[in-house]
Amino acid sequence: MADARGSIHGEWSSGLVFILAATGSAVGLGNLWRFPYLVGENGGAAFVIIYLLCILLVGLPIMIAEITIGRQGRRSPINSLLAVSRDEGRSRYWSLLGWLGVAAGFLILSFYSVVGGWALFYVLQSLLGSFQGITADAAGELFETFVGSPVDVLIWHTLFMVILFGIIAAGVRKGLQRAVTLLMPLLFVILLLLVGYGMAASGAFQEAVAFMFQPDFSAVEPGTVLTAMGQAFFTLSLGMGAIMVYGAYLPRNESIPRSAGWIVGMDTGTALLAGLAIFPIVFAAGMEPGEGGPGLVFVTLPIVFGEISFGFALGILFFVLLSVAAVTSGMSLLEPATAYLTEQGGSRIRAAAIIAGLIWLLGIACGLSLNVWGDFHLLPGMNVFDALEFVSNDIMLPLGGLLIAIFVGWQMRVHSVARELGLSDESTGFQLWLFVTRFVAPAAVILVFLNALGLFGG
């Protein structure tokens, strides 16, 4: 039965390591690259408030649900769903949800690795002092020349995948656990240093705080809510089994709701701190956060680092932070499929090599679509990179999240779920969570889904 089942991959040595690993998955390019430019583009504080509501009403309950499936199943998402649906007397076709997640992980990691490669390249550039005194034009050109060069993009994408392969192949304890216990403290120290600089050195900290926390709801458009919700999914790593597989390695006696609360709190805190680190620097240089769009981090910030005092050191710190965050997130995208292949027989090293190799190949197509294959459209108006991002983020993640909420909320027996959560099924906390998971979260996700299909404007 469920209680006797153990993980063949090993376990985290404590609940704290699970929290670090899942926070490492959640905190990534989504927080440091995507969140700040979305806030900039969507008018600041009003967007922040809507985003926080989405995190609380959709993200937190679905995160609890995803961890619950993983810990009861104790396997890769595909085999966990097989085991749990058997325990609960439900159709074995629920394992297709695991396959959906594996597929989403392939697509996401193939473009994530390309951007992770950019972050690594920018670490090198910051070390070489390339930003010192750089003009706005030159910063734009540095980025475009790099992204426009197939060889450069492929080299750095390859390096990123090799790092991930090395960590995943070494296993749960010796690979993933060791990486997060080393890298996550580093990440938080760097982030706090950058926020500290933003507070101390620029007169613009107040301006940044006002921008992020004094809402002007007239700036809100219908699409804003839906953008905020999509970001909530992506930033919490929900809907593809990454959090599920990490939950499979969580020791039995650790509280799922409490762990989820920490993960969600730290991810949200990091996104807000990233804003408090980046916006003062941008304002102090007399620039606007909405201008750069996706280029905010790779074009606007280097210009700023080239101007301000301590810019050389701050630039290095920032791009190391970005790279570390990308690596600990990328790991969680590679783990579900690797765990599955390992369970089907053969060594973990072989499994990791096969999966990482396939994703590396797909990533090459993403990288080349930014330059030599730029005119090839996989979907109308979208190159390979944009198409993979669209299909995975806007379709597969919401669909996965919706099915996870339905499976745990409606298909698992209430007392099994309550037992896994360590709560009485009559307690107020459990009842509240169940209500949100059954009704509120699915309804909200359906709205995102309609938006992604373009049926809803925005």
Ligand code: TRP
């Ligand atoms: N959450 C990560 C970020 O914000 C990205 C990520 C890692 C992810 N694993 C995931 C997104 C699983 C969706 C699903 O950068």
